[in-house]
Amino acid sequence: MESSGADKCADWASPERVELRRTVRGFTERYVLPNLDEWEKDGEVPRNVHRVAGKLGLLAAGFPENVGGVGDMIDNLVITDELISAGASSGFAAALLTHHIALPHIVASGDEYLIERYVLPSISGEMIGCLGVTEPTGGSDVAGLATKAEDHGDHWLINGSKTYITSGARADFIVVAASTDGAGHAGVSLIVVDTSSAGFSVTRRLEKMGWACSDTAEITLVDVEVPKANLVGERGTGFYQIMRNFDGERLGLAVHGYALASRGLELAVEWARTRRSSGAPLTSLQTIRHKLAEMARQTEVARVFTQKVATDFAAGRVGSKEVAMAKNTSVYACDYVVDQALQIHGGLGYMKGSEVERIYRDARILGIGGGTNEIMNEIIAKRMALV
Amino acid sequence: MNIAVCVKQIPDPAAPWSLDPSTHNLVREGKLILDDSDAYGVEMALQLVDKAGAGEVTLVSMAPRNETSGLRTGLAMGAAKAILVTDDQLAGSDALSTAKVLAAAIATTEFDLVIAATESTDGYTGTTPVQIAELLGLPSVSFAKKVEIDGSVVKVDRQTEAGYDEVICPLPALVTVTAGVVEPRYPSFKGIMSAKSKPVVTLSLADLGLVGAAGGAVAGQEIVSVQKAEARQAGVIVEDDGTGAQQLVEYLEQLKFV
Ligand SMILES: Cc1cc2nc3c(=O)[nH]c(=O)nc-3n(C[C@H](O)[C@H](O)[C@H](O)COP(=O)(O)OP(=O)(O)OC[C@H]3O[C@@H](n4cnc5c(N)ncnc54)[C@H](O)[C@@H]3O)c2cc1C
Numbered sequence: 345m346e347s348s349g350a351d352k353c354a355d356w357a358s359p360e361r362v363e364l365r366r367t368v369r370g371f372t373e374r375y376v377l378p379n380l381d382e383w384e385k386d387g388e389v390p391r392n393v394h395r396v397a398g399k400l401g402l403l404a405a406g407f408p409e410n411v412g413g414v415g416d417m418i419d420n421l422v423i424t425d426e427l428i429s430a431g432a433s434s435g436f437a438a439a440l441l442t443h444h445i446a447l448p449h450i451v452a453s454g455d456e457y458l459i460e461r462y463v464l465p466s467i468s469g470e471m472i473g474c475l476g477v478t479e480p481t482g483g484s485d486v487a488g489l490a491t492k493a494e495d496h497g498d499h500w501l502i503n504g505s506k507t508y509i510t511s512g513a514r515a516d517f518i519v520v521a522a523s524t525d526g527a528g529h530a531g532v533s534l535i536v537v538d539t540s541s542a543g544f545s546v547t548r549r550l551e552k553m554g555w556a557c558s559d560t561a562e563i564t565l566v567d568v569e570v571p572k573a574n575l576v577g578e579r580g581t582g583f584y585q586i587m588r589n590f591d592g593e594r595l596g597l598a599v600h601g602y603a604l605a606s607r608g609l610e611l612a613v614e615w616a617r618t619r620r621s622s623g624a625p626l627t628s629l630q631t632i633r634h635k636l637a638e639m640a641r642q643t644e645v646a647r648v649f650t651q652k653v654a655t656d657f658a659a660g661r662v663g664s665k666e667v668a669m670a671k672n673t674s675v676y677a678c679d680y681v682v683d684q685a686l687q688i689h690g691g692l693g694y695m696k697g698s699e700v701e702r703i704y705r706d707a708r709i710l711g712i713g714g715g716t717n718e719i720m721n722e723i724i725a726k727r728m729a730l731v
Numbered sequence: 732m733n734i735a736v737c738v739k740q741i742p743d744p745a746a747p748w749s750l751d752p753s754t755h756n757l758v759r760e761g762k763l764i765l766d767d768s769d770a771y772g773v774e775m776a777l778q779l780v781d782k783a784g785a786g787e788v789t790l791v792s793m794a795p796r797n798e799t800s801g802l803r804t805g806l807a808m809g810a811a812k813a814i815l816v817t818d819d820q821l822a823g824s825d826a827l828s829t830a831k832v833l834a835a836a837i838a839t840t841e842f843d844l845v846i847a848a849t850e851s852t853d854g855y856t857g858t859t860p861v862q863i864a865e866l867l868g869l870p871s872v873s874f875a876k877k878v879e880i881d882g883s884v885v886k887v888d889r890q891t892e893a894g895y896d897e898v899i900c901p902l903p904a905l906v907t908v909t910a911g912v913v914e915p916r917y918p919s920f921k922g923i924m925s926a927k928s929k930p931v932v933t934l935s936l937a938d939l940g941l942v943g944a945a946g947g948a949v950a951g952q953e954i955v956s957v958q959k960a961e962a963r964q965a966g967v968i969v970e971d972d973g974t975g976a977q978q979l980v981e982y983l984e985q986l987k988f989v
Contacts, residue, residue: 359800359803360923360924360926360927362800363803363804363807363918363923363926364920364923366804366917366918367917367918367919367920367923370917371917374917399919400917400919400920401919401920401921401922401923402920404920404921405920414920414921414924415920415924419920
């Protein structure tokens with residue numbers, strides 16, 4: 345039988361990846377699905393789940409072996425795909441895999457001290473990290489940060505605030521983007537801050553439309569002293585480090601898009617087969633049947649295109665433009681599919697507690713997080729030499 | 732403590748099954764997977780070896796077309812190596828031929844204990860393991876719901892209809908385990924990746940010296956015909972109009988239950 349997350353690119357269906365999917369599905373069914381409603385209410389995923397996932401190696405995929413990693417970037421995308429296709433939810437995947445946006449800059453810097461202290465324990469599931477770029481004054485404009493880190497000889501003194509920070513309420517550390525050397529791209533640096541530091545506080549847990557089990561925080565830093573050793577990479581290269589890693593995050597979100605669409609499609613097909621109208625299942629109605637066909641088509645296009653772009657990106661054949669195209673393709677497909685999936689469920693789709701209702705809400709973030717649809721189009725337009 | 736675990740690779744039970752119209756054998760064309768009931772045996776073996784602090788787990792399987800995907804699952808769980816017997820002549824083997832093949836394959840490796848499931852999910856004869864024990868001259872204990880090694884003996888809680896027997900059996904021995912003896916682990920991603928480089932020895936009937944009449948391990952059974960199981964009859968519905976209890980008693984009396 346073809347699983348809903350079945351791969352269409354040969355690379356994605358190697359025997360090891362088929363086996364990996366089985367492990368992810370088992371993990372989801374045993375540890376996630378029975379508890380998900382509770383976590384959605386609590387607004388967070390318990391730490392222990394990170395440890396279980398860490399033990400299964402699900403947090404290690406795509407990191408180099410010398411930092412405790414195994415496999416490659418596609419393996420990590422396969423994990424994301426299977427988590428969401430198996431119903432673990434897009435919000436859960438975001439919460440569990442936040443380290444994939446928090447750690448790459450540290451890993452790339454090769455800084456042994458920071459790797460030992462933050463990367464290894466995050467990959468084993470002992471620590472939770474997060475990434476703090478967005479500020480209350482704006483997220484799309486990464487070069488215009490207001491958070492400042494002053495050089496005080498043996499330490500940085502950081503002041504500022506961050507918002508919409510995924511896993512920020514649970515995190516042990518945050519990789520903060522701050523201005524160390526004045527305004528503009530060249531002034532931005534990345535610094536790791538322990539959330540136990542004096543002056544660090546979570547000012548609010550943000551209540552969201554979707555991704556309810558993924559905690560999202562507003563954070564303030566008031567005169568936080570951070571050792572000099574916590575600078576990630578070279579001073580003044582933060583902007584470029586962030587940009588370089590955005591592509592990985594965006595491919596991840598493109599996978600969220602088609603996987604969530606495929607889950608929505610599965611629920612809609614199931615419902616249309618069992619729900620009856622005038623004595624016959626909904627699938628006997630051409631308007632419903634064709635809706636499902638169109639949903640399947642869009643999901644498939646998004647899946648095949650995203651997987652191809654990811655495979656090409658991993659091989660260095662394509663760059664930010666194609667990644668932006670994959671993200672938007674997947675996001676638009678997902679928007680359409682979850683909307684129609686809800687429609688096919690009728691009144692039930694509008695009821696809290698139905699999975700399709702949650703999927704509908706969860707999907708809305710995908711065109712905003714990791715760079716908005718508009719920003720993706722800007723990236724594409726720039727590379728078409730239109731600006 | 733070296734343990735050989737018999738594992739069967741079967742068509743995915745979640746996928747539709749079909750029988751070959753001429754041989755009436757199960758069609759095994761697509762990818763095969765590790766029989767779920769064997770995952771318990773693999774887990775049990777891994778835990779026993781782990782407790783013993785030394786030794787390794789060897790998987791032993793007979794399957795068509797050099798099929799190893801199910802074996803990879805067991806290797807990913809932690810088994811050290813696998814022996815696969817694959818031979819076109821084995822298509823449609825019955826339980827005894829299978830037992831002969833597996834016994835010969837097990838004999839090529841060092842073992843203190845052989846573990847098998849009580850029965851496979853696709854065959855359900857439940858006779859292969861005890862035949863293997865007999866062929867290897869081993870004592871066998873079936874239906875284990877708990878297994879412990881204590882020096883040179885294996886202690887087994889053996890599930891019975893009424894409860895369980897406590898059995899002590901000298902090693903080497905063969906034990907069949909029930910589902911639920913332990914909770915099988917999911918292979919970790921690292922386990923999956925390292926399984927790629929673990930050895931799988933592939934043997935033919937000739938390699939095992941089982942060719943010709945003397946070996947007699949080739950398919951010895953013929954399935955003459957297959958009938959659909961009769962559909963279950965609807966049960967008796969007792970409507971309680973105040974005499975429900977009486978009606979139930981009469982019904983049970985009729986069946987001679989009371
Ligand atoms: C649930 C959630 C989780 C998040 N997690 C994190 C996290 O972990 N870490 C983190 O740092 N951030 C995180 N974010 C922030 C996210 O990256 C930003 O919301 C996003 O980048 C958009 O920034 P903004 O909200 O400030 O919107 P703005 O930048 O204010 O944008 C508003 C609108 O203007 C458009 N716009 C802005 N600039 C341009 C432009 N140059 N060209 C065309 N259109 C433009 C946008 O597309 C958008 O439609 C998260 C957000 C959410 C909602």
